[in-house]
Amino acid sequence: MPATAQAGETIKIRSAIQHPMITGHTDAGPNVAPRKIIHTFAVAYLGAEVLRVDVAPGIAANPFFAFNLRARSSGDVVFTWIDDTGEVIVETRQLTVT
Amino acid sequence: MGARGMIAVRAAGLGSALVLAAFAVTSAAATPLESFAVAGDAIGTPLGGATGDVSRGRDIALDRGKGNCLICHRVPIEGELFPGDVGPDLSGIGARLTAGQIRLRLVDxxxxxxxxxxxxYYRVDGLRRVGDQFRGKPVLTAQEIEDVVAWLQTLR
Amino acid sequence: MGGLKVLCIAIVLINGQTIGTVAADGPFPDEARRMRSANEFLSPALRAEQADPIRNRGMLWVEQGERLFAQPPPPGGAQSCASCHASPETSMRGVAARLPAVDAESGQLVNLEGRINDCRILRQSLPPLDYETDELLALTAYLTALSIGEPLTVSIDGPASAFYAYGQQLWSERQGQLNVACTQCHDQSVGRKLRGDTISSAVPTGYPAYRLEWQTLGSLHRRLRSCQLGVRAQLFELGSREYLALELYLKSRARRHLIDAPALRR
Amino acid sequence: MPPMMRRRSVLLGIAASPAIPYSSRAQTSAPPSTVFTVALAELTKGRELKSGRIRLETSPLAESGSSVECKITVENALATPDQVRTIHLLSEQNPIATIARFHIAPDTGDVLIETSIRLRTTQHVHAIAQMADGALYADKSESVVLLAACLDAG
Structure with missing residues (x-):
C-alpha cells in the first residue's frame, strides 16, 4: 500500500486486524472461554519503534488503532501484533517521503 | 374492550401436566398455574391469594430477565434511560386502571x-415453539405477578 | 503455518458506496416500496464507519474471503474456487443477489452459504464449512460484496413459491414463551423503540453483517436466531429449511433494495 | 526459531478520516470502582494530576459497549524536556481498570491516538499522560452505554 508524504509532515495511519479479543471474563455466566487477546501492538518506522501499545481486554474485538506519524525519509513502516498464544502478525508498508 | 362480560377460567390443564412430567427429569419442575377468574376486563382477586410487595415488584419490572418492562414501556423512574415505546407510558397507570385490570393485563x-x-406473563397453553427451558412455565410466577401489580398501583 | 510470509494484502475496494438505496428503474413491488432500508435505522456515526473501508470491520472478512477464493486448495482438495470462477469481480457479480434459489437437481432451496458448500463437496473434494466459521463467513462476505449495488432479485415463482409461502407463514405466526410474531415488530411496529433499539423493516441487504453486539461478522440466519432467542422460542438450525424459507421471504419483500454487505449493525 | 506467523486479515490506511461527531454529555455514571481507584493510585504514586495538554473524547452516547470510539490528543512540542512518554487509558467501571498503555517515542510531534474500547456500562474513562519529567496530565470523558459489553450474544 504505497503512500507518500512530505518530509516533516504529520500523517495519520490507521490499522485494523481480525481478532476476537476474548476477554476471559463476562457478566453473563460461568462458561467463560480462556482469555485470548492481542496483548501488544507495535509500530516501527525507519528501524526505530515509534509506538508500542500494551493492550488489555478493554480494547474492542478486531482491534483498531490510528496514530500520527511524522514523515522523515522514505522507508518501511512495520506493524506487529502479538497475541496470548504467541501468534505474531507482521505487516510492512513502504512510505515514500518527498 | 372485546372481553367485556366474558368469564374465563384458566389453569394448568392435562396438557401442561404431561409436559411437566416429561421435563421433570432434566429441568426444574414448573409450578402449575393458580386458577383465576376473569370478570369483565379484570382479575379481581390476587393470584393464589398472594400479597404483592411494591419494592420487589419494581425490581422484577426492571429486571431484563424477568418483567423487562422497559423494553417496551416508559416508566416514571429517574435515571432509567432509553425505554421502549412499543407499549403505552406506564406513568399514572395506577390511577387509570384498578389492581384487577392491571392483573389481567399482566396475566394475559x-x-x-x-x-x-x-x-x-402468566400463561403456558396455546403457545407455539416455546424454548425448552421455558416450556410449561409462565414468564412470571403468581407471586411475581402480584409484586408487579402492587408496584404498578403506586404509579399514580 | 510457521514461516509463512505475509505479503502485501490489498484492501478490496468495492465500487460505489450505494448505501441504503433502491433501484430506481422499473416497477416495484408494493412491499418493497414501504420497506425502509436498514441504514435508515443506523446512527450517522455507524453509517460513516460502514462506508469507510478501514473502519468497516466486515471488510476484514471480505479480505479473508478474497484470499480464500484465490488460494490453492488445501491438501486433499481438488481445485480452488478461482480455477472454476476466473475474474470473480465480473463473473460472480450479481450471484448473491439471486440467492436463495431452488436447486434444479435437488429441488431444495439453496442460499449462498449452501452454494459455497455444494462447490466444496462436489467440485473441490473438501468438507462443507459450518455456519458462523470465519471461513464460511469470509467467503460469503466476499461474494456478497461483489454484488454491492446490485438489487435483490430472488425468484418466488414456480418451484420457489412453496418455500416463499412457508417463509411467509413462519413470519406471521406467534412463537416462543413471549408469543410474538416477526410481523408484529418488523411490519406493525417499524420505527418504534425496543429499549434504545429502533425496530427496522428487516431488509436483509447487509448480511453477512458485523454486529457490535456479536463483536464479529454473522450470517442472516444467526440474526434470525437472535430474534428467536429474544422471544424465548425453540431455535431452528442455522441453514435449516425454516431459516432458508425466511431468508427467501425477507429477500423477496426487499426486492430492488441494493446489496450493501458487509454492513455494520448494533 | 522465528516467531509463528499466520495469515490474519489486516486493513491499513494512511489517510484522513471523517471526524466522529461528539455531542452534549449526560451525567449518569456510578461512583468509580475500587479496582479503578487502586489502579489510579498505583499510577500516580501521590503525584498531582494536572489538567491541560491532554484531551480525551469518547462517544457520548455509545450504541454498544462492545465498541466505543475513543480519541486522545496531546500537545507535544518537539525536543522539549517534558515530552509525553506514556498515555494510560483507564476505565472507572470495567472489571480491569487499565484499557491500554501507549508508549510514545520521543520527537513524534503532536500525539493522536484513536481506538475502539469496551465499556461494561455507562461511565467515565480517563486518559493520563506521563511526561518525561514525571509530570502527569489527565482528562476524562463520559460515555452513556445503551447496550452493555459482556452480554451473551445470540
Whole structure:
C-alpha cells in the first residue's frame, strides 16, 4: 500500500486486524472461554519503534488503532501484533517521503 | 374492550401436566398455574391469594430477565434511560386502571386486545415453539405477578 | 503455518458506496416500496464507519474471503474456487443477489452459504464449512460484496413459491414463551423503540453483517436466531429449511433494495 | 526459531478520516470502582494530576459497549524536556481498570491516538499522560452505554 508524504509532515495511519479479543471474563455466566487477546501492538518506522501499545481486554474485538506519524525519509513502516498464544502478525508498508 | 362480560377460567390443564412430567427429569419442575377468574376486563382477586410487595415488584419490572418492562414501556423512574415505546407510558397507570385490570393485563393482555404485542406473563397453553427451558412455565410466577401489580398501583 | 510470509494484502475496494438505496428503474413491488432500508435505522456515526473501508470491520472478512477464493486448495482438495470462477469481480457479480434459489437437481432451496458448500463437496473434494466459521463467513462476505449495488432479485415463482409461502407463514405466526410474531415488530411496529433499539423493516441487504453486539461478522440466519432467542422460542438450525424459507421471504419483500454487505449493525 | 506467523486479515490506511461527531454529555455514571481507584493510585504514586495538554473524547452516547470510539490528543512540542512518554487509558467501571498503555517515542510531534474500547456500562474513562519529567496530565470523558459489553450474544 504505497503512500507518500512530505518530509516533516504529520500523517495519520490507521490499522485494523481480525481478532476476537476474548476477554476471559463476562457478566453473563460461568462458561467463560480462556482469555485470548492481542496483548501488544507495535509500530516501527525507519528501524526505530515509534509506538508500542500494551493492550488489555478493554480494547474492542478486531482491534483498531490510528496514530500520527511524522514523515522523515522514505522507508518501511512495520506493524506487529502479538497475541496470548504467541501468534505474531507482521505487516510492512513502504512510505515514500518527498 | 372485546372481553367485556366474558368469564374465563384458566389453569394448568392435562396438557401442561404431561409436559411437566416429561421435563421433570432434566429441568426444574414448573409450578402449575393458580386458577383465576376473569370478570369483565379484570382479575379481581390476587393470584393464589398472594400479597404483592411494591419494592420487589419494581425490581422484577426492571429486571431484563424477568418483567423487562422497559423494553417496551416508559416508566416514571429517574435515571432509567432509553425505554421502549412499543407499549403505552406506564406513568399514572395506577390511577387509570384498578389492581384487577392491571392483573389481567399482566396475566394475559391478549384477552383484552387479541392482537397485542405484549407477552402473556402468566400463561403456558396455546403457545407455539416455546424454548425448552421455558416450556410449561409462565414468564412470571403468581407471586411475581402480584409484586408487579402492587408496584404498578403506586404509579399514580 | 510457521514461516509463512505475509505479503502485501490489498484492501478490496468495492465500487460505489450505494448505501441504503433502491433501484430506481422499473416497477416495484408494493412491499418493497414501504420497506425502509436498514441504514435508515443506523446512527450517522455507524453509517460513516460502514462506508469507510478501514473502519468497516466486515471488510476484514471480505479480505479473508478474497484470499480464500484465490488460494490453492488445501491438501486433499481438488481445485480452488478461482480455477472454476476466473475474474470473480465480473463473473460472480450479481450471484448473491439471486440467492436463495431452488436447486434444479435437488429441488431444495439453496442460499449462498449452501452454494459455497455444494462447490466444496462436489467440485473441490473438501468438507462443507459450518455456519458462523470465519471461513464460511469470509467467503460469503466476499461474494456478497461483489454484488454491492446490485438489487435483490430472488425468484418466488414456480418451484420457489412453496418455500416463499412457508417463509411467509413462519413470519406471521406467534412463537416462543413471549408469543410474538416477526410481523408484529418488523411490519406493525417499524420505527418504534425496543429499549434504545429502533425496530427496522428487516431488509436483509447487509448480511453477512458485523454486529457490535456479536463483536464479529454473522450470517442472516444467526440474526434470525437472535430474534428467536429474544422471544424465548425453540431455535431452528442455522441453514435449516425454516431459516432458508425466511431468508427467501425477507429477500423477496426487499426486492430492488441494493446489496450493501458487509454492513455494520448494533 | 522465528516467531509463528499466520495469515490474519489486516486493513491499513494512511489517510484522513471523517471526524466522529461528539455531542452534549449526560451525567449518569456510578461512583468509580475500587479496582479503578487502586489502579489510579498505583499510577500516580501521590503525584498531582494536572489538567491541560491532554484531551480525551469518547462517544457520548455509545450504541454498544462492545465498541466505543475513543480519541486522545496531546500537545507535544518537539525536543522539549517534558515530552509525553506514556498515555494510560483507564476505565472507572470495567472489571480491569487499565484499557491500554501507549508508549510514545520521543520527537513524534503532536500525539493522536484513536481506538475502539469496551465499556461494561455507562461511565467515565480517563486518559493520563506521563511526561518525561514525571509530570502527569489527565482528562476524562463520559460515555452513556445503551447496550452493555459482556452480554451473551445470540
Amino acid at each position: 393482555q391478549s384477552v383484552v386486545t387479541p392482537l397485542t404485542l405484549m407477552p402473556s
